[in-house]
Structures are given as structure tokens and as C-alpha cells.
Amino acid sequence: MAEKFTIPIGPQHPALKEPGHFEFMVDGEIITGASVRLGYVHRGIEKAAEGRNWTQDIYLLERICGICSHVHALAFCLGVEQLAGVSAPPRAQAIRVLIAELERIHSHFLWLGVAAHEAGFDTLFMYAWRDRETVMDALETFTGNRVNYSANLLGGVKCDVTPGIASQIYRAVDNLEERTRHYLNVITSDDSLAERTRGVGVMTPEQADQLGVMGPTARASGVMRDIRVVAPYAAYTDFPIQPVTETAGDLQARFIVRLSELFESYRLIRSILDHLPAGDLKTRMPRRVKAGETISRVEAPRGELFYFIRSNGTDMPDRVKVRTPTLCNLASVLTLVIGRQIADIPMILVGIDPCFSCNDRAVSLVDNKGERRWTWEALRQYGIDYYRRWR
Amino acid sequence: MTLLQMLIALLIFPGGLFVLVNGLAYQWARRKLIARLQNRIGPRWFQPLADTIKLMAKEQIIPDGVNALLFTGLPVLALTGALTAVLYLPIAGLPSSASFPGDLIVTLYLLSLLTICTSLVGLNSNDRFSVMGALRTLTQLFAYEAPFMLALLGPAVVARSWEISQIASSWNWLIVTQPIGFGIAMIGLMGKLELPPFDAPEAETEIVAGALTEYSGRGLALFHLARAVELVAGLTLIAAFYLGGLSNPLDYLLKTLLLLVALASIQTLLARLRITQTVGGWWRYGVLLMLAQWLVIMLGRTL
Numbered sequence: 001m002a003e004k005f006t007i008p009i010g011p012q013h014p015a016l017k018e019p020g021h022f023e024f025m026v027d028g029e030i031i032t033g034a035s036v037r038l039g040y041v042h043r044g045i046e047k048a049a050e051g052r053n054w055t056q057d058i059y060l061l062e063r064i065c066g067i068c069s070h071v072h073a074l075a076f077c078l079g080v081e082q083l084a085g086v087s088a089p090p091r092a093q094a095i096r097v098l099i100a101e102l103e104r105i106h107s108h109f110l111w112l113g114v115a116a117h118e119a120g121f122d123t124l125f126m127y128a129w130r131d132r133e134t135v136m137d138a139l140e141t142f143t144g145n146r147v148n149y150s151a152n153l154l155g156g157v158k159c160d161v162t163p164g165i166a167s168q169i170y171r172a173v174d175n176l177e178e179r180t181r182h183y184l185n186v187i188t189s190d191d192s193l194a195e196r197t198r199g200v201g202v203m204t205p206e207q208a209d210q211l212g213v214m215g216p217t218a219r220a221s222g223v224m225r226d227i228r229v230v231a232p233y234a235a236y237t238d239f240p241i242q243p244v245t246e247t248a249g250d251l252q253a254r255f256i257v258r259l260s261e262l263f264e265s266y267r268l269i270r271s272i273l274d275h276l277p278a279g280d281l282k283t284r285m286p287r288r289v290k291a292g293e294t295i296s297r298v299e300a301p302r303g304e305l306f307y308f309i310r311s312n313g314t315d316m317p318d319r320v321k322v323r324t325p326t327l328c329n330l331a332s333v334l335t336l337v338i339g340r341q342i343a344d345i346p347m348i349l350v351g352i353d354p355c356f357s358c359n360d361r362a363v364s365l366v367d368n369k370g371e372r373r374w375t376w377e378a379l380r381q382y383g384i385d386y387y388r389r390w391r
Numbered sequence: 392m393t394l395l396q397m398l399i400a401l402l403i404f405p406g407g408l409f410v411l412v413n414g415l416a417y418q419w420a421r422r423k424l425i426a427r428l429q430n431r432i433g434p435r436w437f438q439p440l441a442d443t444i445k446l447m448a449k450e451q452i453i454p455d456g457v458n459a460l461l462f463t464g465l466p467v468l469a470l471t472g473a474l475t476a477v478l479y480l481p482i483a484g485l486p487s488s489a490s491f492p493g494d495l496i497v498t499l500y501l502l503s504l505l506t507i508c509t510s511l512v513g514l515n516s517n518d519r520f521s522v523m524g525a526l527r528t529l530t531q532l533f534a535y536e537a538p539f540m541l542a543l544l545g546p547a548v549v550a551r552s553w554e555i556s557q558i559a560s561s562w563n564w565l566i567v568t569q570p571i572g573f574g575i576a577m578i579g580l581m582g583k584l585e586l587p588p589f590d591a592p593e594a595e596t597e598i599v600a601g602a603l604t605e606y607s608g609r610g611l612a613l614f615h616l617a618r619a620v621e622l623v624a625g626l627t628l629i630a631a632f633y634l635g636g637l638s639n640p641l642d643y644l645l646k647t648l649l650l651l652v653a654l655a656s657i658q659t660l661l662a663r664l665r666i667t668q669t670v671g672g673w674w675r676y677g678v679l680l681m682l683a684q685w686l687v688i689m690l691g692r693t694l
Contacts, residue, residue, distance in 0.1 A: 005519070006519070007519055007520075007523070007598075008519070013599065014595040014596055014599055015595075015596035015597065029666065029667070116662070117596065118596045119662045119663060120587055120588065120590060120594060120596070120662050120663020121661070121662035121663070122429060122587075123428070123429045123659050123660070124662075126429040126430050126431055127429070127430055130430050190662070192588060192660075192661040192662040192664065193662045195662075195664070195665075195668055196662055196663070196665065341665055341666075341667065342523070342597055342598070343591065343594065343597055343663075343665040343666065344665075345597065346596040346597060
């Protein structure tokens with residue numbers, strides 16, 4: 001095939017759980033080029049955050065991601081507490097970490113299911129999602145919600161661990177640990193799955209450095225990037241974590257890293273429940289936050305979550321900037337698919353555990369010839385005129 | 392055979408109504424089995440029938456720039472091929488309604504008609520996913536077709552006949568003496584029906600629905616029916632050749648359902664193969680194993 005044949009993936013495509021647009025140039029089944037266009041699910045959350053007060057913003061920012069919602073609230077609360085010069089009590093910090101780790105389990109199980117589905121291995125998909133229900137139930141009992149747990153407050157947490165909840169979490173963790181061991185066995189020993197993952201999308205440590213990938217994607221290439229270890233926050237100083245890395249850098253390594261670090265999560269959850277510090281759940285927080293700016297980084301299930309928060313001394317933030325790990329990892333997909341087959345596209349894409357809605361921060365408006373872009377002023381004027389017409 | 396008998400054979404049993412109902416029931420059984428194996432609930436018993444009725448009633452959208460005659464005609468041809476093949480098979484364990492020396496070859500080609508129609512509609516559909524799906528369907532056809540045919544010709548050699556009814560009435564349990572042939576026939580049938588792990592031609596996470604992406608309404612329903620009929624035809628053929636023939640309806644039900652359980656189990660156990668892996672696997676292992684089997688059959692016959 002001499003001329004260029006383009007396979008569009010998205011904005012609506014069964015492989016994508018959220019809208020994004022990829023174009024892959026193919027020669028037969030081999031990919032020769034790739035491009036991405038994002039911004040289909042831009043929701044203007046950063047702008048909306050500037051118009052609400054600090055407390056309201058927790059609810060808003062928690063809804064950036066439907067899977068790892070807790071870490072968003074956590075990053076925001078830690079940042080604002082730092083600005084206000086307040087620190088949450090140790091018990092609250094431990095509970096924050098406890099929920100963050102439960103959420104990581106839920107996120108990784110969800111990912112395992114999605115990845116198995118992309119590989120056409122629906123049995124693993126169904127079983128992984130069945131087992132995910134265990135941790136969802138535990139989270140529901142604990143916080144009252146299956147997603148968007150809403151456990152954080154500025155200066156503390158809302159929910160406490162009672163003996164009943166602790167025993168349910170212990171049971172859930174015991175069950176899940178056994179299942180994780182089984183799945184780890186499946187992904188390393190099942191030949192049909194290994195055929196689809198071993199040696200696919202290999203990323204060397206140098207490439208990982210250059211592309212700036214984060215989280216499990218980087219750790220699968222032997223690059224140790226884990227905020228929980230390099231810059232411990234909340235209770236990770238008291239309950240340290242052993243980072244898990246793999247050196248192979250292929251898809252299988254990404255499977256192994258994600259599943260292996262679950263064992264660390266199980267260990268950490270047990271240890272937090274065993275040695276939960278006594279004391280208050282929250283501390284007093286001023287309504288207005290001192291002027292200043294800060295950076296808050298936490299380890300989301302997908303990698304480093306970065307918050308920049310600036311306050312001008314009022315009860316509303318002056319600026320909140322969120323950078324989710326998907327943005328860092330997405331570029332690696334475009335590099336890794338070159339030279340691979342079409343069948344590997346969904347697998348390599350899912351290997352970074354993409355989350356487009358969390359990632360979309362801007363929209364670029366292009367006409368169907370791909371040329372005209374709106375300037376900020378023109379767009380603003382258009383908005384004003386549009387609403388004036390309907391008033 | 393009188394005209395009435397011919398009409399009955401064509402429209403009611405075994406050709407038309409019976410095999411369609413049988414096919415839909417087996418599709419349901421397969422889906423239900425897989426669902427239970429995957430820890431799901433699965434569809435209700437009438438789901439495939441309900442889907443068919445719904446699709447039949449819906450509008451068929453013919454995309455711009457396609458040949459409308461081929462677009463509407465090829466699904467009919469696919470179903471016709473599958474239904475015609477059924478006439479030569481001992482459906483429900485009763486003697487086949489038509490036969491002549493050499494009908495095995497004709498049946499095998501009629502069963503391939505579905506695959507060929509699928510790839511033709513894909514190439515006709517003027518859609519990138521359809522074209523990719525069609526190419527994959529054809530590629531896969533070239534991979535499994537030769538070993539699949541060889542696997543079904545093995546019993547013919549043993550029975551010294553090319554006539555399905557004669558081969559079936561030799562009542563040989565060839566699964567014991569030709570296990571390789573049996574395995575390859577089963578896996579070839581899965582390739583023919585594009586069931587996992589050979590569902591690369593319609594891998595939804597890569598190329599949406601493959602060659603049938605642009606199909607809706609009647610055309611899609613006809614393809615689904617053709618596939619259901621082909622499932623029954625394939626299972627009947629394998630049961631008759633390898634599992635000691637089909638002597639009565641109960642025998643038929645037991646043996647074909649047994650094969651269906653095996654099919655569903657394989658389907659549940661494996662992840663999807665890339666198209667290169669499918670082709671590589673068939674030519675590297677499938678064909679060689681089949682040739683080894685043939686060598687044994689030939690040696691057995693001469694000695």
C-alpha cells in the first residue's frame with residue numbers, strides 16, 4: 001500500500017472508554033505514524049474552581065476523575081492546608097492514606113479488567129471486576145460512597161474507622177490478596193495473554209526519562225518514580241512503602257508492576273489498621289487562606305498528580321492548576337506504537353491506563369479542514385455575543 | 392422425491408425453519424454457557440430470536456458510495472449458502488434430505504460462502520474498519536481453510552467415500568484414531584465462525600465490528616442467522632464424522648451439545664490472537680499436524 005491509509009480511533013470508538021481522537025497511519029497492519037487530539041471532555045473545572053470557595057472546591061475537584069477521585073481531593077487539601085499553615089491530625093492523615101490505598105486497589109483492578117478486555121480476554125475482565133466489588137463494598141461501608149468518597153475535609157477527614165469497618169477491610173484485603181496472587185499467576189503463565197503482552201510496547205529507561213512518563217508506566221521500565229517514596233506526604237512518612245519496579249519495560253511488565261504494588265497496598269492497609277494513631281479527626285481551619293502559592297504532589301494510581309494552588313488571601317483560590325498523570329504518559333503511546341501492529345494499539349494505549357476526562361485542560365477549535373483556530377479574544381467575544389442573543 | 396417433500400425439506404425440515412430455530416437455540420446455549428463460565432448471568436432463552444426479530448424490523452441503512460445490490464444481496468447469499476449446506480447433513484440425527492457422491496466437497500465450499508460474503512461486503516462497504524475487517528477475514532480464511540478441509544477429508548478417506556451420508560453411516564469413533572483431525576476440525580470451526588480467540592476480524596477494540604461495521608437491520612440479521620446455521624452445520628458435521636455418527640435425535644442432541652460445551656470452554660479460556668499469530672499458528676502447527684495425521688492415515692491404508 002503506497003498511499004497513506006489512516007485508521008481513526010475515536011472520538012467515539014469501542015476501544016476508548018472516554019472520547020479522545022487518535023489517527024494512526026498504517027501500512028497493511030503495521031503502524032507508521034500516530035497523532036492524538038484531545039480536549040473532547042474539557043469541562044472548565046480549573047476556571048470553575050476560581051469561582052467557588054475552598055470548601056466547595058473539594059467537591060468540585062474530587063469530580064475531576066471518576067476512578068481516582070480521592071487523590072484529587074487529597075492533593076488539594078494537602079496544598080491548601082500547607083498554604084494556611086494548618087496540618088491535619090495524625091489519625092486523619094492515616095485515614096487519608098488508608099482510603100488512597102483502597103482506591104489504588106479499586107483502580108488497578110478496574111484497569112486489569114479493561115486491559116484484559118482490550119486483549120480480547122473477557123473472562124479475566126469479568127473476574128477482575130467481580131473481585132473489584134469487594135473493595136468497592138468496603139469503601140462504601142467506610143465512606144458511604146462507591147466512588148467520589150468525599151472523605152476529605154480541609155484540615156482532616158469526615159469518616160472514622162470503627163471496629164466493624166476495620167474487620168470488613170481486613171476481610172476484603174485478605175480476599176483480594178489471594179485473588180491478586182492468582183491474577184499475577186494468570187498474566188505471567190497464560191500463554192495466549194502473554195503472546196499479546198510480552199515484548200509489546202517496550203520502553204527503555206532512557207525513553208521513559210525522555211518521554212517523562214510517570215507512575216506504574218515508568219516503574220515498569222525500571223525508572224523509580226513514586227511520590228510516596230521520593231516525597232512522602234500525609235502518613236506515608238510513618239507508614240513507608242517499598243516501591244515496585246520491573247526492568248522489562250513491555251506491557252507484561254506494566255501488568256506485573258500494577259499487580260505487584262497491590263501487595264504493598266495490602267501490607268500498608270493492614271499496618272495502618274493495626275497501628276492507627278489515636279486522636280482527633282480534624283483540626284480547625286480558617287475560612288480565608290493566607291496569600292501565597294504552593295505545589296502539592298501525590299501519587300495517584302496512574303502516576304504523579306500535580307496541583308498548583310495560588311491564594312490571594314480571600315476565601316476563594318486565585319488559581320488552581322491540575323496536571324494529571326495521563327498527560328505525562330500519553331506521549332509515550334504515540335512513540336511506542338510506531339512499527340507495531342494495529343492489534344497492539346488498544347493494548348499499548350491501555351498500558352498507560354489513560355484517563356482522558358481528567359487530563360483535558362484545554363480545547364483547540366479546528367474547522368473540518370484542520371486550519372482555523374479561535375483566539376482567546378475571539379472565543380470570549382463569541383461567548384458574550386451568543387448569550388446576549390439568547391437573553 | 393415429490394414436490395411437496397422437496398418444499399418441506401427446503402422450508403421446514405431440515406433446511407429452513409428447523410435449522411434456523413436450532414441455530415438460534417445453539418447460539419443462546421453458547422452465549423449462556425460462556426456467560427456462566429465468565430461469572431455473568433447471560434441472556435434469556437429467547438434473546439437471539441428477539442434480536443433477530445428486532446433487526447429484521449429495523450431500517451437498513453445503505454451507506455453512500457456502495458453498490459446497493461451487493462450490499463443487500465450478499466447477506467442473502469450467505470444465508471442461502473449455509474441453508475443449502477444443511478440439506479446434505481444428517482441434521483437431528485435423521486438421514487440427510489439430499490445426497491450425491493462428492494457432496495462433502497460441495498458442502499465445505501457452501502460453508503465457506505459465509506466467510507467470502509462477509510469479506511466481500513466489507514470491501515464493498517467503503518469504510519476503513521470494514522476494509523480492515525474484510526482483509527483480516529480473508530487472511531484468516533487462507534489460514535484455517537486448508538487444515539479444516541483436510542481434517543474433514545480424513546474421515547472420508549477412512550470410509551472410502553466422498554458422500555456425507557456414507558461417511559456418517561460408517562459409525563466410526565474417529566476421535567480415537569484421528570484425535571488431531573478432530574481437534575483441528577473443532578478449532579477450524581471456531582475460526583470459521585470468528586469466535587474468540589480467532590475474532591481478530593471483528594475485534595471490537597481495534598476495528599469496531601470488522602467487515603459488518605456498516606450493517607444494520609435486515610442485512611445484519613441475515614448474517615447473524617447465517618452464522619447460527621453455520622454453527623449447527625459445523626457441529627453436526629464434526630459429530631457425524633468423529634463421534635460415531637448420528638443415529639437418532641437424542642444422539643444428535645447429546646453429541647452436538649457436547650461439542651458446543653467444548654467450544655464454549657475454549658472460547659472462555661483464551662485471549663484474542665493477533666491476525667499474524669492466527670496465520671502463523673495455523674500454518675506452523677495446524678497444517679503440519681494435519682499432514683502428519685494424513686501420513687498416518689495413508690500408511691494405515693497401504694499397510
